[in-house]
Amino acid sequence: MxxxxxxxxxxxxxxxxxxxxxxxxxxxxxxxxxxxxxxxxxxxxxxxxxxxxxxxxxxxxxxxxxxxxxxxxxxxxxxxxxxxxxxxxxxxxxxxxxxxxxxxxxxxxxxxxxLPPTTLSARTAQQRSIDSATLSDATGSGAQVSLLGSGSVDTSHYGVKDWAALIRQTTDASSLVGRRVELSGFVVPGAAGSFTLTRFVISCCAVDAQPVGLAVVTDGSVPSSGRWVTVSGALASNSDQSADARIVVRATTIRTIAQPEDPYEY
Incomplete structure (x- = not known):
């Protein structure tokens, strides 16, 4: 040799x-x-x-x-x-x-x-830009996004990804106002009295994970960054006209939960 x-x-x-x-x-x-x-x-x-x-x-x-x-x-x-x-x-x-x-x-x-396996964090979500233009259409239905807000479509199984895609893509956001939602995700802090309820969506693996979220406004205290919560409330028009989010979740209750065994959406 x-x-x-x-x-x-x-x-x-x-x-x-x-x-x-x-x-x-x-x-x-x-x-x-x-x-x-x-x-x-x-x-x-x-x-x-x-x-x-x-x-x-x-x-x-x-x-x-x-x-x-x-x-x-x-x-x-x-x-x-x-x-x-x-x-x-x-x-x-x-x-x-x-x-x-x-x-x-x-x-x-x-x-x-x-070493224990860890999930992607709130810091990673902020670095990867929540709700980028690559967010795919809402899942769970073959109907067009414009029809998902109609009363004939069952949205009870919708997750954060589904609602985020629906809100971002629908042409008539007012039709969603008043819709009751109960969703779970982790907290990404926002302006005073608000935060983004966030989940990571994985297409293939954690490398391509895309954070998606819904803006949440509350009259109470905002949970700490990265904390997993379940938010109950209704969709409402965003009173802050300068904000990017047209529709927000006006929370009636925010309950702290443990991180789910499967923290991602697909």
Whole structure:
């Protein structure tokens, strides 16, 4: 094995080790019931199958690399002239990189197993711009958005995403005034006496999560940032004409709740 092969071997170990670490972490999250905190549930089976394949494949790859390294080293040592053995320093450096890669792999895997999974926060919601133009149409109905506000459409199952999409896309927001809602989400602070009731919508995984929300006004105190609450009230026209939100939820009750097991909408 030439001295230039050592870094290549180390890079192979790093890559295979990273695959192994991610695969093991994914399987652990699935077994612990936390995988849906990171990906859309409809991709769970596909992801688990890929992870289950990746574990033995990456282990086999690491074994093959180690055996190839050992055989090449033995053959080279048998035919190497003593003067040319100075290249051993490069091989030792490659071996050291391999050990570092192994330690990093073990560290990443241990961290994924030990550290508790966390959800996206209110700070992340503020950074990603709540209710951007990429917000998709309301879900749960094949009707046009303009028809969702009619009395013939059952909106009792609507979540934050559905109402946010409906309010943003309808041409006659006044038809929604007076609608009773009861919705749960976390608090993103706003102006005095108001906040945005927010949920993250995941299309594929947490990386593409889009925060959506409804403006809530209250005569009482505003819950602290990031706190999960259930808001009951009615939709009303926003008295603040300078605000972006045309429709707000005028809260009658705000109840603090624990974070749901599935905090995202899809």
């Amino acid at each position: 030439s001295s230039s092969d050592a870094p290549q071997t180390a890079r192979a170990c790093v890559g295979l080790g990273a695959v192994l670490a991610v695969a093991l972490g994914t399987l652990w999250l699935a077994l612990a019931g936390h995988l849906d905190l990171y990906i859309n549930p409809r991709y769970a089976v596909f992801t688990i199958v890929l992870a289950a394949i990746a574990v033995p494949a990456s282990v086999a790859g690491l074994i093959a690399v180690a055996r190839g390294h050992g055989h090449a080293h033995d053959d080279e040592a048998a035919h190497e002239h003593p003067v040319r053995r100075s290249g051993g320093a490069a091989r030792h450096a490659g071996a050291a990189l391999g050990w570092i890669a192994a330690c990093v792999t073990i560290g990443i895997t241990a961290a994924m197993l030990v």
